[in-house]
Amino acid sequence: MVTHLDKQFSRRTFAESMVAGLALSSLGKIAKAETPPSSAASSSSEQSASSAKHLIIGCLVFPRQDQIDFTGPFEVLSRIPNSTVHVIGKTKEPVRDVMGLILTPEMAIADAPLLDLLLVSGGLGQQALMEDQEVLSLIKNQADSGRWVMSVCTGALLCGAAGILRGRRATTHWAAWDLLHYYGAIPTKARYVIDRNYISTAGVTAGLDGSMKIASILRSDADAKEIQLEIEYAPDPPFHSGTPETASPEVIRAFFAKYGQVKKSREAEARHFARKLGIFQT
Amino acid sequence: MVTHLDKQFSRRTFAESMVAGLALSSLGKIAKAETPPSSAASSSSEQSASSAKHLIIGCLVFPRQDQIDFTGPFEVLSRIPNSTVHVIGKTKEPVRDVMGLILTPEMAIADAPLLDLLLVSGGLGQQALMEDQEVLSLIKNQADSGRWVMSVCTGALLCGAAGILRGRRATTHWAAWDLLHYYGAIPTKARYVIDRNYISTAGVTAGLDGSMKIASILRSDADAKEIQLEIEYAPDPPFHSGTPETASPEVIRAFFAKYGQVKKSREAEARHFARKLGIFQT
Numbered sequence: 001m002v003t004h005l006d007k008q009f010s011r012r013t014f015a016e017s018m019v020a021g022l023a024l025s026s027l028g029k030i031a032k033a034e035t036p037p038s039s040a041a042s043s044s045s046e047q048s049a050s051s052a053k054h055l056i057i058g059c060l061v062f063p064r065q066d067q068i069d070f071t072g073p074f075e076v077l078s079r080i081p082n083s084t085v086h087v088i089g090k091t092k093e094p095v096r097d098v099m100g101l102i103l104t105p106e107m108a109i110a111d112a113p114l115l116d117l118l119l120v121s122g123g124l125g126q127q128a129l130m131e132d133q134e135v136l137s138l139i140k141n142q143a144d145s146g147r148w149v150m151s152v153c154t155g156a157l158l159c160g161a162a163g164i165l166r167g168r169r170a171t172t173h174w175a176a177w178d179l180l181h182y183y184g185a186i187p188t189k190a191r192y193v194i195d196r197n198y199i200s201t202a203g204v205t206a207g208l209d210g211s212m213k214i215a216s217i218l219r220s221d222a223d224a225k226e227i228q229l230e231i232e233y234a235p236d237p238p239f240h241s242g243t244p245e246t247a248s249p250e251v252i253r254a255f256f257a258k259y260g261q262v263k264k265s266r267e268a269e270a271r272h273f274a275r276k277l278g279i280f281q282t
Numbered sequence: 283m284v285t286h287l288d289k290q291f292s293r294r295t296f297a298e299s300m301v302a303g304l305a306l307s308s309l310g311k312i313a314k315a316e317t318p319p320s321s322a323a324s325s326s327s328e329q330s331a332s333s334a335k336h337l338i339i340g341c342l343v344f345p346r347q348d349q350i351d352f353t354g355p356f357e358v359l360s361r362i363p364n365s366t367v368h369v370i371g372k373t374k375e376p377v378r379d380v381m382g383l384i385l386t387p388e389m390a391i392a393d394a395p396l397l398d399l400l401l402v403s404g405g406l407g408q409q410a411l412m413e414d415q416e417v418l419s420l421i422k423n424q425a426d427s428g429r430w431v432m433s434v435c436t437g438a439l440l441c442g443a444a445g446i447l448r449g450r451r452a453t454t455h456w457a458a459w460d461l462l463h464y465y466g467a468i469p470t471k472a473r474y475v476i477d478r479n480y481i482s483t484a485g486v487t488a489g490l491d492g493s494m495k496i497a498s499i500l501r502s503d504a505d506a507k508e509i510q511l512e513i514e515y516a517p518d519p520p521f522h523s524g525t526p527e528t529a530s531p532e533v534i535r536a537f538f539a540k541y542g543q544v545k546k547s548r549e550a551e552a553r554h555f556a557r558k559l560g561i562f563q564t
Contacts, residue, residue, distance in 0.1 A: 068513070071353035071383070075486070078381035087383070094386065099360035101353070101369070104376065104384040153514075174514055191518040203514030204357070208487070213520045225523035225533045230541075231350070232435075232456055232485030234524030235517035236473040238495045241507035242516030251507045259512075 055083040055218055058115040060135070061105050062089065064125025066204055067097035069152040073119055073211035079227045080215050088112050090134065098124050109138050117214065118142040122153030122173065122204075124262065129158055130269060136162040143198060150214055151200045152207035157266070159198070160185065161273055169195040173203030174244055175259060182270035184279040205242075208233065337365040337500055340397040342417070343387050344371065346407030348486055349379035351434040355401055355493035361509045362497050370394050372416065380406045391420050399496065400424040404435030404455065404485075406544065411440055412551060418444040425480060432496055433482045434489035439548070441480070442467065443555055451477040455485030456526055457541060464552035466561040487524075490515065 057077050059070050070087075078085045089095060089105025096102055120139060129135045139162035143149050151159045156172035159165055160183025170185040171177065171193045180187040192201040192210035201210035212233070216224035228234075241247040247255075256263070274280055339359050341352050352369075360367045371377060371387025378384055402421060411417045421444035425431050433441045438454035441447055442465025452467040453459065453475045462469040474483040474492035483492035494515070498506035510516075523529040529537075538545070556562055 066357075066513075068353055068357040071350055074381070074383060075348075075350040078383070085382075099356070100367075101356060101360070102386040102388070104386060106384070191516075192520075202516075205490070205513050205515045205517060209517060209519050216520065221521065222533065222536070225521050225529060226536050228519065228521055228523040229526070229529045229533055229537050231348075231487050232524055233487045233519055234473075234484075234522075234528065235487060235491060235519070237491050237510065237515055237517070238474075238498065239503065239507050239510055240516075241510040242514055244511070246516065247507060247511045251504065251511055254504070254508050255511050 052082065053116075055080060055116045056113055057083055057085045057117045057119070058088045058107075058112055059085060059119040060088050060109075060121065060138070061095060061103045062121070062125050062129060062135075063095040064098045064123060064128070065095075065103075065121045066123030066153060067099070067101045067103060068204055069121035069123055069155060069207050070103065070119065072205060072207040073150070073152065075231055076208065076211035076215050076224075076227055077117070077119070079230065080219055081223060083218075086112065086115075090132075109134055112138070114145070115142060115147060117148040117150060117218065120149065120151045120155035120158050121207075122151070122155040122157070126154045126158050127265065127269065130161045130273075140164060146197055148214065148218075149198050150210060151198075152210065153201070153203045154266075156180065156185075156200045157183070157270070159183075159200070160270075163277055164198065166277065166279070168198055169193050170198070170200040171202050172200060175203070175255070175263065176266060179266055179270040182274040182279060184274075184277060334364065335398075337362060337398045338395055339365055339367045339399045339401070340370045340389075340394055341367060341401040342370050342391075342403065342420070343377060343385045344403070344407050344411060344417075345377040346380045346405060346410070347377075347385075347403045348405030348435060349381070349383045349385060350486055351403035351405055351437060351489050352385065352401065354487060354489040355432070355434065357513055358490065358493035358497050358506075358509055359399070359401070361512065362501055363505060365500075368394065368397075372414075391416055394420070396427070397424060397429060399430040399432060399500065402431065402433045402437035402440055403489075404433070404437040404439070408436045408440050409547065409551065412443045412555070422446060428479055430496065430500075431480050432492060433480075434492065435483070435485045436548075438462065438467075438482045439465070439552070441465075441482070442552075445559055446480065448559065448561070450480055451475050452480070452482040453484050454482060457485075457537070457545065458548060461548055461552040464556040464561060466556075466559060 061070055086107045087105050088107045088109055091108050092105050094102050094104045139159055143164040153173045154176050156170055166184035168185055169188040170180055171188050171190055172180060177187055191206050192199055192213055199210055199214055201207050212224050212228060215227060241251055244252055343352055368389045369387050370389045370391055373390050374387050376384050376386045421441055425446040435455045436458050438452055448466035450467055451470040452462055453470050453472055454462060459469055473488050474481055474495055481492055481496055483489050494506050497509055523533055526534055
């Protein structure tokens with residue numbers, strides 16, 4: 001469990017300054033926080049009459065996900081004042097991301113509390129969870145409760161399998177974007193897309209942009225901007241090759257030479273879900 | 283150990299396509315790779331006559347670092363064709379980043395092989411390592427060997443304590459930037475700065491930009507661009523508050539209300555090192 005206030009106050013070097021800092025800035029800002037997207041959030045046991053509600057955030061991690069789908073948003077979400085971030089897995093066993101990085105959940109799905117925000121990562125490992133009822137129920141129940149769901153990259157396809165994309169505007173990794181309609185979504189080209197209590201982001205690193213936005217919604221623009229300054233998020237890549245619109249034909253060809261088989265597999269999966277969810281017959 | 287080729291070929295869904303993909307793109311590109319910055323790299327046992335040398339990358343992780351100083355570059359570096367990334371700690375015990383995320387080293391410093399690139403993260407935990415001879419020797423030996431050192435954020439201060447900043451252009455987190463001269467560096471304002479075999483980046487998320495650059499140097503522009511497309515690195519933050527030049531006075535004030543004590547502590551540390559390294563008397 002990663003609790004913003006607890007951790008800050010327990011730090012040796014930060015302790016004194018944080019007391020001043022929170023008094024001067026964070027606690028003051030909490031008063032500006034926006035309300036949750038739905039009155040359903042009022043059922044949370046942490047809910048108070050004021051907007052200084054302690055926020056409970058859960059990030060799902062799973063084998064062969066893309067680690068930065070999680071660690072990017074974690075960098076921002078863990079800095080939201082008066083919040084706790086839980087790293088949640090099917091079990092508490094460490095998992096490896098698609099490139100081998102060890103990610104360690106500290107809570108099992110079965111033990112997860114009511115969440116104000118559930119983060120759903122993507123990456124190749126998403127495919128192995130598309131029929132996992134525990135994961136799909138976690139996502140569906142979260143969405144149905146009116147609390148926030150955020151997907152990064154192909155985490156949107158997991159949200160699709162959970163049935164929450166139907167009729168919702170959504171985005172995902174550019175190379176999977178044309179699959180969204182199979183899940184009943186209204187595919188929308190943007191770095192992040194908000195439809196009611198669901199925010200989806202484009203591929204991988206877009207989770208950073210989306211989590212900046214959700215931080216501003218859950219707390220305030222001022223809090224999000226302070227986080228941005230702290231993590232010096234003023235990106236300036238040395239190349240402009242991050243989308244198919246800006247990448248050269250050679251780079252796109254090289255990408256699809258590797259990704260082609262995955263693409264086919266995800267297409268078959270999407271057709272299956274279109275039938276299963278009754279979106280349309282294919 | 284995270285080996286690009288090994289992992290790719292062991293993936294079920296990726297296996298077939300990767301064989302085609304590597305033949306079509308990655309292996310072809312390796313021929314374009316630039317040479318290491320110094321002939322010292324020739325002593326590596328992995329060195330071959332061609333530029334298709336397998337690259338060994340090491341990322342130092344430590345308690346209370348900033349996790350994305352490492353996970354940002356990991357996202358890019360782990361995708362460099364024909365490379366292995368080692369996650370290195372003082373021991374193999376898991377550590378927690380400054381916001382509580384568990385990071386798990388898989389190799390102790392004592393067991394680290396010759397590295398083509400050493401990544402040095404920053405974050406509050408950097409302060410506890412400023413007199414750690416094992417860490418400082420790792421950095422100094424790497425720099426002296428002529429192989430690459432990359433620092434992210436206040437990882438530059440660790441490089442300073444190791445004595446490798448003297449006479450080198452360097453950057454760091456904007457709020458620590460004015461401390462660089464105490465370590466004998468030539469402070470340079472940029473998202474990343476390269477001076478001989480040392481690349482330093484600005485704060486936290488700048489590691490993503492710097493690692494895109496180093497990927498292009500270690501392999502090729504084409505490889506870096508393909509990685510950028512894969513991770514859809516086309517950042518578009520919802521706010522423009524990532525530097526003191528763009529943030530509002532209120533946001534900067536709020537930041538320093540929290541950071542003030544750390545800043546003082548880092549200043550005292552820097553003065554100590556200026557004396558110790560004989561840079562100047564303060």
